[in-house]
Amino acid sequence: MRTAPTSEMQEVARAAARWLALLESGTATEADHICLQHWRNSSANHEHIWQKAQQLRQRFEALPPALAMASLDRPDLARRAAIKRALGIAAVLPTTWLIARQVPVQVWLADVHTAIGEQKTLQLADGSLLQLNTDSAVNVDLSKRELTLVRGEMALRVNDSAGLTIHLPYGRVVVGRSDVCVRLNERDCQIKVASGAAQLHPLQGPALFLRGGEEVSLRPGGAGEVGRFDASLPGWREGVLIAQNQPLGDFLRELRRFRPGLLRWAPELENLRVIGSFRVDDTDRVLSLLAASLPLEVQSRTRYWVTLMPLKAHV
Known part of the structure; x- marks a missing residue:
């Protein structure tokens, strides 16, 4: 580390x-x-x-x-x-x-990193599979069997029973013969176990044992409540964002992680609902699809300066 x-x-x-x-x-x-x-x-x-x-x-x-x-x-x-x-x-x-x-x-200075909109998949020397999401950075030290997530989001599939340790700001996750996703947010870390199991050791509070399909948020004061998620649904690892009746504001904040430049939207659009699956490798197309299905229009000063506005404001 x-x-x-x-x-x-x-x-x-x-x-x-x-x-x-x-x-x-x-x-x-x-x-x-x-x-x-x-x-x-x-x-x-x-x-x-x-x-x-x-x-x-x-x-x-x-x-x-x-x-x-x-x-x-x-x-x-x-x-x-x-x-x-x-x-x-x-x-x-x-x-x-x-x-x-x-x-x-x-x-x-991290060992592995991705730019905004870039995703990367690497096979480590021990056979483990490391995937980095957009705008992410990871340090890898296999001599100590550990990784450190510095920024963004990573997924790790470990085939070795010896396991690997993922260091986070608020604790560490020990992974062996498991498939996990870890994401750093501004105020917490999200840990999801897609398959197998993982041990979570918060800096504060007792250790947790997470099984496949379980997720938890890790904060400075310890771990939150363990929840469930559908591990069979495609996600960023497949290059997809899925919205299930999601507020447009939440969806756009997630989409913004994959798009360089400035993406803004009018406050009136915040609570429109979004349903569908969207490829993150073409965010221009995603915005076009939103404009085709919702009462909004895309105003582009440049490719890197885009604002979404309600249609009624320009009728």
Whole structure:
């Protein structure tokens, strides 16, 4: 299990973000490039984090130029003003905003991670199957038979009776010959056992034994009540979102996890009901299907800036 990043590592990450901001501002001089190379060469840690920052940048390189660097809209401004905007305004540079504000250092240093809208399946060296949902990060240490969920959601299918331990902010889950899903939310962790069984050890309160089809929420004060779910229904592991008479607001908050950019909706739409199965690999189509079946319309400024509005507001 990895330790939390040190203050030195955080400062290096901030420095990498500043270098990225300068390069993407379009104002970097030859001297700036020389200084950057010197910074990278001065420390193996600098170079390691720079490469990680570059990987993060590539995850979001599909963003249109107008969103990626708004300062390019004003090429006549002075170099100092452009740099000031690039370094000081988070909305101007998504890469810097993601590194410094939205994505913790431990996320983009994780062993395995996914971008928004990306899902990943890996077979570990011991034969276990690891799946990551959108915008997720996991550290893997098979020498200690443990994984750490840093962000987002993962599923783990273990065939070895020796088992694996999943570390979470509020406890740990021990999995052996089982299939489990674990999700980190803002204030809790959700643990679902699709098949087999798992032992849950909260930081507070007694341990629990969960069987197939059972789920529980883990919070700072301990585990909640054990509930049931239908493990036969398809879910994110099959690339599907299922809505069973679900409030539209709840559905859109879930869909937003799979969609880069800004997705908003009018408050009047919050409690419309959604029924159906939707593929998460084409969120534009999902929005079109919602517009075809509900009294709403999709307003798109760009692919990355979408608002849902009631039809009555534009009749």
